[in-house]
Amino acid sequence: MALSDWDTAKVLLADLDEKQLSGSDRDFYDYLSIYFTTKDIPFETLSENYKRLYDKLPPGEARIKLAKSLLSLSAHLSEWDYAFALSKDVEQQLETIDDPNLLAAGWKGMLVFYNTAGLRQQGESMVKKILNSTVADSKLRCFARTMRAEMNLEVNKATELQFNDAIDNCKRAGETFFIAFNFVHLLDFYVTTAEYNKARIIEREAQWRVDELKFAPLSGSFLLSQAEMRLGENRIDEAEALAIQSINSNSQGEYKQGVKGAYRILIDIYQGRKDYEKAYQYLLLKQEIEALLTSEQSIRELAYQKATFDVKAKENEILLLDKQNKLLQAEALYSGQKMKTTMLALAMVSVVGVALLFWSYRSRKLTRKLRYLATRDSLTGLYNRGFFSEKAVTLLTQAQKSGQPVSMLLLDLDLFKSVNDTYGHQVGDWVLREVAASLLRVCPKEGIVTRMGGEEFGLIVTGLSAKDSFQLAERCRQDIEKIDSSISGHKFKVSASFGVSTSSQVGYSLDNLFSASDLALYQSKRFGRNQVYEYNSNLTQFG
Missing domain, CATH: 1.25.40.10 (Tetratricopeptide repeat domain)
Structure with missing residues (x-):
């Protein structure tokens, strides 16, 4: 059948x-x-x-x-x-x-x-x-090679050879869908590596293969790659139209990562045009989808840890029952020897008691670990974005009642992608951990530090004036600039751009603080990097 x-x-x-x-x-x-x-x-x-x-x-x-x-x-x-x-x-x-x-x-x-x-x-x-x-068979091998290339692309470990190998395998297997799938992701790979000449060569074939399938998620991914490509080629109007098309193709709301990428392109475009009102609107939408993605990731991680814990619990329960059975058999074997029987019964109770105590300890320890994993970024140990938002809302509520000012600092590492591409992800991970340590070192004890995602970090602190907040950001910037990259085995510069806002400027709304600091951060990146920009209301109208 x-x-x-x-x-x-x-x-x-x-x-x-x-x-x-x-x-x-x-x-x-x-x-x-x-x-x-x-x-x-x-x-x-x-x-x-x-x-x-x-x-x-x-x-x-x-x-x-x-x-x-x-x-x-x-x-x-x-x-x-x-x-x-x-x-x-x-x-x-x-x-x-x-x-x-x-x-x-x-x-x-x-x-x-x-x-x-x-x-x-x-x-x-x-x-x-x-x-x-x-x-x-050839169809299954086509599928496996396609999945490998896609998974590697998501962590910047894909190669041109992997995609070409997958395409060749899928052509031999006659798998039309996966041929198109690989062409779209190969185009994305070329655009990510700024190999626009190669991207133009395969774009037309990718286009007709995608059009032939009429599969909305794949179309959305293709449109996003085209938009990235046009932006890289400085064909701004075309990039804008393609990014909007990519968003509209996601009518079911299933392609969140792609929509986030399209919002990022539109923010860059409107920033370049100095249309800060539209840039701000798309910034809010991007932050909303980032929060959803972070929440979904936390839920997945917690569920995976729970499933692993349940399997271990069952294995230990089986081992414990096996020990009990062996002790009961020993009790029956020596039932004629009253003293030995008594001793065996005591031994059984001791073993079971110790095992239960041990398992109770392990259970509490793992519960604490699960709670920690649900709130922390696994790479840096900082709070993750979801938990940071919860803590920040509580802090803002308390600060508003007491009349204390609240400051939000956002920072983005400069040219971090080139570090990953040039020296590999292990070096990139080392940089992220060093930056996290730097921020914890400089940030006041009452402050909250988070990794927002990727190479973006955030701090929220109370009791600082706008001037003091700016100076704190400057101290963080200087400390990051002092990171000695030679420890990683390579020599390169580490720096970050900062955006700062305070509740005295935008009120005690977390969304407002995020948006204002993010807008200031965009200015910092746009006008030279490795500097601190403070939010002011004119940013939404003038450069």
């Missing part, structure tokens, strides 16, 4: 006499009966139907295929607690499967999920399993 021919498959399924089916055939029938309702019922209802059937199915091919569908659906619905718990269950099932074809199908499902969840290390392990498999 060809699932790609939806209507024909539904007819064939309806013609089957389910009463004549048994075993694995009946399992597949039950799975497909739900699968073919995908276009007819809400995704939430479809998810519940899948979950009920998953709990009933025995281990085997139908359960693995159902798990693939349920993983993708749970991720789409942001049911991350369930999705990660299910992924752990599937991982354990795959360890017990001998059928190489079923294994390959399971690896593909897990690769899709890991990519969606942003678990690139786990995704790469699935790619390697598929490519090393003797049963993976």
